[in-house]
Amino acid sequence: MQLHPTFSLTSLLDNDFYKFTMQQGVVKLFPGAKARYAFINRGKHVFPPGFSKALRESVNEMASLKLSREEKLFLQDNCPYLDPVYLDFLEGYRFNPEEVHIEQHGDQLEVHVEGLWYRTILWEVPLMALISELFYKLHHAVRLSDAEVIALTRKKIEGYVRLGVTVAEFGTRRRYAYDVHRLALKALKDHGQGAFIGSSNVHMAMLYQTKPIGTHAHEWFMFHAARYGFKMANAMGLQHWVEVFRGDLGIALSDTYTTEVFFKQFDKMYSKLFDGVRHDSGDALQFADKVINHYHSLGIDPKTKTIIFSDGLNYDKVARIAAYCQDKIGISFGIGTNLTNDVGPEPMNIVIKMTAAHPQDGEWTEVVKLSDEPGKHTGTEQAINLAKTILNIH
Structure with a gap:
């Protein structure tokens, strides 16, 4: 199945800014830490046959993305708090598609990411953008002009x-x-x-x-x-x-x-x-x-x-x-x-969240988010209950 060219991202910087600012922090403070992420289909969306294969091809193509000279100059000029060592690191950074595990079971999609945190931190946003775009394309959705x-x-x-x-x-x-x-x-x-x-x-x-x-x-x-x-x-x-x-x-x-x-x-x-x-x-x-x-x-x-x-x-x-x-x-x-995404078809309700972290001198530990809105909690029920107990949240 050959994908339309727009499915492969064209820029390493086609990502949210806080991913790069956090990446600088991780490179400096936690270079040996590892992380796991998982895709959560909050909207119970139904994925068409062949979706995982199309997503796999899109993810594989991301391995060729690299920071251009023009992009590095843009960051230097506009983001003085990104230090030169980090920008040199980013210039050498490449996505490793082997960190992303994709499976499809019937009409349901599973996506997991695992690896060194300073590397895997950049996957979440582009993966979600690809899933969203592919979803509408493979469902043959029609949007506003x-x-x-x-x-x-x-x-x-x-x-x-x-x-x-x-x-x-x-x-x-x-x-x-x-x-x-x-x-x-x-x-x-x-x-x-x-x-x-x-x-x-x-x-x-x-x-x-x-x-x-x-x-x-x-x-x-x-x-x-x-x-x-x-x-x-x-x-x-x-x-x-x-x-x-x-x-x-x-x-x-x-x-x-x-x-x-x-x-x-x-x-x-x-x-x-x-x-x-x-x-x-x-x-x-x-x-x-x-x-x-x-x-x-x-x-x-x-x-x-x-x-x-x-x-x-x-x-x-x-x-x-x-x-x-x-x-x-x-x-x-x-x-x-x-x-x-206000162009006709219903927007997707999807997230990708960190599920576990492995500090350099620690062990794999489940992580949770306890949102102000219970429907946005993430983590296993056991880990959520543990966090609530420790933090005295009732």
């Missing part, structure tokens, strides 16, 4: 301009297709002046001369639990982030083990060091109240801090959050699927 995609995206970003909010595009992992992603970016750049501030996708940021946006993901704190225990995971994760980036990239992700637990450990030092926090699950307005109250309790003016909202956003949610937070705290929005 290019002109309609541009017009719809223009309407959305002009709405955000009128709201007076800033918006970044976060939609790589569940995009309809690479071509749709580019159409959306073009419309955002052309019509979003004053509102559109950047993309989580480094390749797209380079193509459309905007800012790559991101800091770290749940896996950063999930690994720290495997290495240091659940009670120390947030504090050690934050401490190591500060050690690597020295004050840059200062938005902390707060819901790996629930926001309640996070804020017990996000003390005055971290609250001052970090520019703000990112919301990724649970009720957005309740979260805003928690954050504002937390800063007030420490004598910090919330207006000097920022919340990045990034949980399943659309215009109505953004408008409600913006009105609620006005004059209380700084806000910005990361919008994903609604910008890159």
Whole structure:
């Protein structure tokens, strides 16, 4: 089965920025650590015959991707916190398709990744993007025309301009297709002046001369639990982030083990060091109240801090959050699927999550995520219950 050329990614940087920033941290601090990841089909999607074979071919083609000279210069010019040693490393990095295990059982897909963490950390986002694009292609889905995609995206970003909010595009992992992603970016750049501030996708940021946006993901704190225990995971994760980036990239992700637990450990030092926090699950307005109250309790003016909202956003949610937070705290929005997969067919509900970590001097340890929304928990029931017990989560 020969795949259409657009199925193989064309750039090593066609990935979310936080994967590269975390990779720099892993290379520096945990070069011998290993990780396992698994695909989770939250939406119970049905995969057509031959899907695993098509995905395997796409993954194999990724072995030829490498950082170009132009891409390295873009990172040097726009991301001064990525140090020269790391950029030299990235120049020599190649995807190893043997780290990805793909099986299909009837209409269900299994994907697992295993290997050194500093290598395997880059697989999650492009794998999801490939699964999503192949899914629509092999189901012969029909989408809006290019002109309609541009017009719809223009309407959305002009709405955000009128709201007076800033918006970044976060939609790589569940995009309809690479071509749709580019159409959306073009419309955002052309019509979003004053509102559109950047993309989580480094390749797209380079193509459309905007800012790559991101800091770290749940896996950063999930690994720290495997290495240091659940009670120390947030504090050690934050401490190591500060050690690597020295004050840059200062938005902390707060819901790996629930926001309640996070804020017990996000003390005055971290609250001052970090520019703000990112919301990724649970009720957005309740979260805003928690954050504002937390800063007030420490004598910090919330207006000097920022919340990045990034949980399943659309215009109505953004408008409600913006009105609620006005004059209380700084806000910005990361919008994903609604910008890159709102073209007719139902967006996929899929994730790839770290399932286990092996610190260099440790052993394989199951990891979990305890979201503010129980439906987003990941991990085995036994490991989730253990984490809840240790962290006194009821």
